[in-house]
Amino acid sequence: MQLVEKLSDILDKDSLLYEQEDTKPYECDGLSAYRKLPMLVVLPSTVEQVQAIVRVCHEYKIPVIARGAGTGLSGGALPREDAVLLSLARLNQILTIDPAQCLAIVQPGVRNLAISEAVAPMGLYYAPDPSSQIACSIGGNVAENSGGVHCLKYGLTVHNISQLKIVSIEGELLTIGSHGLDSSGYDLLALMTGSEGMLGIIVEITVKLLPIPERAQVIMAAFDDVEKAGNTVGHIIADGIIPAGLEMMDNPAIRAAEDFVHAGYPVDAAAILLCELDGTNEDVSAQVMRVCELMKQHGAISVKTAQDEAERQQLWKGRKAAFPAVGRIAPDYYCMDGTIPRNKLAWVLKSIAELSDQYQLPVANVFHAGDGNLHPLILYDANKPGELQKTEEFGGKILELCIQAGGTITGEHGVGMEKIDQMCIQFKADELQQFHDIKHAFDPDGLLNPGKAVPTLHRCAEFGAMHVHDGQLPHPELERF
Amino acid sequence: MPDQSQPLGDQVTEAISQKRALYIQGNNTKAFLGNECDASTLDVSNHSGILHYEPTELVITARAGTPLSEIIHNLDAHQQMLAFEPPAFGEHATLGGTIACNLSGPRRPYTGAARDYVLGCRMINGQGQIMQFGGEVMKNVAGYDVSRLMTGSLGTLGILLDVSLKVVPKPQKEITISKEVSAEQALQLMAHWRQQPAPISASCHDGQQLFFRLSGTEQALKAARNKIGGERVDNDTLFWQRLNEHQHAFFNTRKKVWRLSLPSTAPLLELEGKTMMDWGGAQRWLVSDANPETVRTKVASIGGHATVYRNNNTDTNSFHPLDGNMLFIHQQLKKALDPHGLFNPGKMYSEI
Numbered sequence: 001m002q003l004v005e006k007l008s009d010i011l012d013k014d015s016l017l018y019e020q021e022d023t024k025p026y027e028c029d030g031l032s033a034y035r036k037l038p039m040l041v042v043l044p045s046t047v048e049q050v051q052a053i054v055r056v057c058h059e060y061k062i063p064v065i066a067r068g069a070g071t072g073l074s075g076g077a078l079p080r081e082d083a084v085l086l087s088l089a090r091l092n093q094i095l096t097i098d099p100a101q102c103l104a105i106v107q108p109g110v111r112n113l114a115i116s117e118a119v120a121p122m123g124l125y126y127a128p129d130p131s132s133q134i135a136c137s138i139g140g141n142v143a144e145n146s147g148g149v150h151c152l153k154y155g156l157t158v159h160n161i162s163q164l165k166i167v168s169i170e171g172e173l174l175t176i177g178s179h180g181l182d183s184s185g186y187d188l189l190a191l192m193t194g195s196e197g198m199l200g201i202i203v204e205i206t207v208k209l210l211p212i213p214e215r216a217q218v219i220m221a222a223f224d225d226v227e228k229a230g231n232t233v234g235h236i237i238a239d240g241i242i243p244a245g246l247e248m249m250d251n252p253a254i255r256a257a258e259d260f261v262h263a264g265y266p267v268d269a270a271a272i273l274l275c276e277l278d279g280t281n282e283d284v285s286a287q288v289m290r291v292c293e294l295m296k297q298h299g300a301i302s303v304k305t306a307q308d309e310a311e312r313q314q315l316w317k318g319r320k321a322a323f324p325a326v327g328r329i330a331p332d333y334y335c336m337d338g339t340i341p342r343n344k345l346a347w348v349l350k351s352i353a354e355l356s357d358q359y360q361l362p363v364a365n366v367f368h369a370g371d372g373n374l375h376p377l378i379l380y381d382a383n384k385p386g387e388l389q390k391t392e393e394f395g396g397k398i399l400e401l402c403i404q405a406g407g408t409i410t411g412e413h414g415v416g417m418e419k420i421d422q423m424c425i426q427f428k429a430d431e432l433q434q435f436h437d438i439k440h441a442f443d444p445d446g447l448l449n450p451g452k453a454v455p456t457l458h459r460c461a462e463f464g465a466m467h468v469h470d471g472q473l474p475h476p477e478l479e480r481f
Numbered sequence: 482m483p484d485q486s487q488p489l490g491d492q493v494t495e496a497i498s499q500k501r502a503l504y505i506q507g508n509n510t511k512a513f514l515g516n517e518c519d520a521s522t523l524d525v526s527n528h529s530g531i532l533h534y535e536p537t538e539l540v541i542t543a544r545a546g547t548p549l550s551e552i553i554h555n556l557d558a559h560q561q562m563l564a565f566e567p568p569a570f571g572e573h574a575t576l577g578g579t580i581a582c583n584l585s586g587p588r589r590p591y592t593g594a595a596r597d598y599v600l601g602c603r604m605i606n607g608q609g610q611i612m613q614f615g616g617e618v619m620k621n622v623a624g625y626d627v628s629r630l631m632t633g634s635l636g637t638l639g640i641l642l643d644v645s646l647k648v649v650p651k652p653q654k655e656i657t658i659s660k661e662v663s664a665e666q667a668l669q670l671m672a673h674w675r676q677q678p679a680p681i682s683a684s685c686h687d688g689q690q691l692f693f694r695l696s697g698t699e700q701a702l703k704a705a706r707n708k709i710g711g712e713r714v715d716n717d718t719l720f721w722q723r724l725n726e727h728q729h730a731f732f733n734t735r736k737k738v739w740r741l742s743l744p745s746t747a748p749l750l751e752l753e754g755k756t757m758m759d760w761g762g763a764q765r766w767l768v769s770d771a772n773p774e775t776v777r778t779k780v781a782s783i784g785g786h787a788t789v790y791r792n793n794n795t796d797t798n799s800f801h802p803l804d805g806n807m808l809f810i811h812q813q814l815k816k817a818l819d820p821h822g823l824f825n826p827g828k829m830y831s832e833i
Contacts, residue, residue: 431624437818
């Protein structure tokens with residue numbers, strides 16, 4: 001095969017995989033329900049190799065799918081049988097740390113947590129902290145615009161990067177952004193962040209670093225009612241306090257996490273709030289007192305402040321381990337990722353509970369309450385015939401609820417392959433076409449991660465759930481199935 | 482005021498059929514910024530009004546023609562603010578103009594730019610289609626980030642109709658301290674404090690003095706002031722406002738006023754003229770008669786870009802030129818959003 005020959009001029013044989021036994025580990029990312037074998041897998045170690053590979057693919061019009069650590073939850077790195085899977089795992093070096101500028105230049109395969117670990121001796125850290133931060137790579141974080149528990153105060157990936165180097169589909173190396181606070185022309189840095197490998201291959205990232213706050217303190221409050229917990233979040237924010245993290249878990253999630261890591265959670269509570277405050281010693285002292293008061297005032301049945309760093313870590317451990325904890329109580333779970341205006345929380349949770357009854361599938365809810373990002377975990381058993389399909393249908397309904405509530409189908413996991421049909425509901429045909437036109441500006445042949453993130457209008461017509469605006473069907477010329 | 486989306490959309494459709502370019506204008510407070518633009522004016526200032534403000538959700542949505550002052554006034558009533566502290570450059574500045582220019586003030590290096598707070602927008606593209614991107618929630622990764630692409634695009638990609646912004650609580654208290662130090666020492670001190678967990682919310686050097694603004698609780702400011710040292714500055718709100726609005730005596734000139742955007746630790750540039758450093762060293766204002774080429778070559782060599790912000794006598798492009806590959810992407814994007822080349826032709830670059 002000509003392509004293999006061409007690529008073996010660029011890569012040694014350990015970096016070019018095409019036998020099924022070698023490509024099998026790459027058949028899925030973190031969304032393991034979706035699997036496909038790639039045509040071949042390439043593992044470049046240098047930026048020049050990435051450029052050369054992309055040039056060959058461009059010449060032969062072979063699609064290229066970039067993959068980081070493979071922890072993504074939306075199937076963004078799902079392979080195709082007609083595509084090259086380009087793993088950036090071997091570009092895994094921290095290239096420069098510049099404490100005076102509070103910047104670090106890293107390769108895309110560097111793990112998220114490894115950055116904060118490397119700069120900790122300088123009193124600095126990298127703020128976005130997705131729950132998968134021990135494993136997920138920074139390149140993948142940029143591709144998905146990942147968040148984490150601290151993004152209410154510190155923002156998402158897009159707020160915490162300064163410059164990218166990308167390889168275009170033509171194989172050109174482009175610098176986007178700068179080491180200053182802006183650059184000339186359009187904000188391509190924002191456009192590239194969260195673009196799910198559809199516009200270019202990210203080969204270098206300059207991340208912004210922040211000084212480690214003087215003090216961080218976590219408060220845990222238990223509630224006998226989910227709605228009270230949700231409303232308390234609004235009261236804290238209305239009081240002028242922006243917590244570093246503000247997380248909510250419902251009873252099934254609390255029980256699962258407590259069984260797993262013994263974080264000290266009250267297993268009989270309907271919901272708990274974990275509220276972390278950070279900043280100067282004086283600000284944190286004042287805010288801790290105020291938040292405890294507000295929590296009691298708005299119906300918390302118990303309020304507890306971590307007495308030391310060990311207890312703080314323990315309280316967070318339960319939250320960060322919530323997904324694997326739920327994984328212990330059911331053979332499989334399916335993690336959703338909608339965002340809603342917080343004041344719609346009670347309605348959305350009630351509707352999810354009704355759907356749960358209807359589909360006979362239990363749900364545990366983990367919620368980035370501060371910024372409205374909801375992670376319902378649907379518990380199921382993939383070995384039971386039809387149950388995965390039922391789960392996916394239920395999941396789709398949850399996403400539609402989020403849109404109805406004025407929110408979005410994905411807060412931080414990306415659309416990938418998983419939520420592509422729900423894009424037809426969130427966006428009108430004109431808007432989807434605009435996305436395709438933007439992709440075309442970077443990738444006219446549609447070779448970068450084709451078929452992900454933005455559905456074709458044809459697919460939307462097949463899906464049968466079009467965004468209907470003012471009662472008019474967009475593109476009436478398309479056949480409806 | 483009534484919704485002007487459809488009438489504006491109709492005007493775009495008409496302009497397409499007449500092959501007539503449009504110059505999008507709010508209240509024309511930022512006419513000095515950017516290149517001359519030869520097109521008929523499309524007044525968007527009537528599309529005005531706050532649509533939705535929910536203090537507990539930290540979100541405001543307003544029409545692009547809404548006066549910035551109206552937005553700030555409403556936020557103020559709930560002890561909230563725009564974290565990016567935009568300059569208005571005129572009494573009647575609009576939200577749309579502010580976002581189209583991505584204008585951010587002294588707080589920018591510590592809390593972020595306008596683009597960091599844009600959550601979503603409604604807009605009209607160059608085909609006259611009314612579209613909506615992003616939304617009113619903090620986290621949203623569905624589709625490309627068109628709202629942020631629109632921010633700072635100087636109206637060259639479409640007409641902003643409504644913008645949703647994240648807002649933040651106002652700090653309990655703010656004070657400013659100053660120290661008489663050289664520009665070199667100021668750069669070192671700004672770099673030093675950048676790495677410390679101090680409640681700094683602005684820092685600038687006016688040629689003689691270094692200014693730090695501190696924001697937080699009374700106790701936190703007291704502790705920080707003791708650590709950092711320096712003299713307390715009276716009337717400091719006015720000081721930052723005058724710097725932000727270019728009302729400081731420094732800006733009183735007929736010479737070119739350059740905005741140099743640089744890595745914060747970039748050394749002092751040996752360029753003719755006087756300099757004011759803001760944004761912890763990352764934004765430097767230069768009043769100078771120096772040859773534009775000289776300024777741009779120097780700034781580019783240390784990874785920055787240079788804009789002629791005021792008093793451009795049209796001998797040079799206002800914005801730093803793009804290299805070939807980047808210019809190509811800009812042209813392709815322009816085509817994707819504005820295929821007929823309708824909006825603000827040449828305002829940013831002659832090619833788009």
